[in-house]
Amino acid sequence: MVHTQNDQLTFDVLHSLRVKGLANNEVLSALSGVSVEDLPAALDPLVEQGLVVRREGRMPGSMLTPAGKTEHLRLLAQDPATTGAAAALQAFYDRFLPINSDFKKVCQRWQMRSEDTPNDHTDPGYDAEVVDQLAQTGEQLRAPLQELAEVLPRFGRYLPRLAAALDRVRAGDNASFARPMYDSYHDIWMELHEDLILSTGRTRGAADEG
DSSP, X not given: OOOOHHHHHHHHHHHHHHXXXXXXXXXXXXXXXXXXXXXXXXXXXXXXXXXEEEEOSSSOEEEEOHHHXXXXXXXXXXXXXXXXXXXXXXXXXXXXXXXXXXXXXXXXHHHEEETTEEOOSOOHHHHHHHHHHHHHHHHHHHHHHHHHHHHSGXXXXXXXXXXXXXXXXXXXXXXXXXXXXXXXXXXXXXXXXXXXXXXXXXXXXXXXXX
């Protein structure tokens, strides 16, 4: 089967929406590698085919329809870049799980100072310590993720986004640590994890929640 540029564009957009669920244009652009300016030309045909639906209102964005999810699975199974990276994906998955466990502990510390004491972010020293731990955890991920990106380039898109989110946290934007639907560090990490699960053909299990 000949893999055309249009096939790749369709896959990139559908895969990004499958990873994210509901994505505004900025996040969809970052995930898919399609510029914000070029997104309408990429999305409109998919909306017309019933694969994507647009939401407006307080949380605007694009998301897959049931038909879109089915088409994504078909394209994912045939994507030569993904199938050709099976060994690299498995190697990264094995390295990712313990780092992901550390990441969850750091997020827990950001939210709770103890089992029954929420972190109200009034102690700059405590927050700075947790942000340092976040940076250290991200540094553990960087080299393995770079290695995977050399084989499967779409995973390289997560690296600058994680770095930018960390910079925002360090600059005082606490929401950039873990606020949902904010392109926060936690959001981007979860997208990476979901991409990894989809790309390896797994279903989320106990090891992923570790």
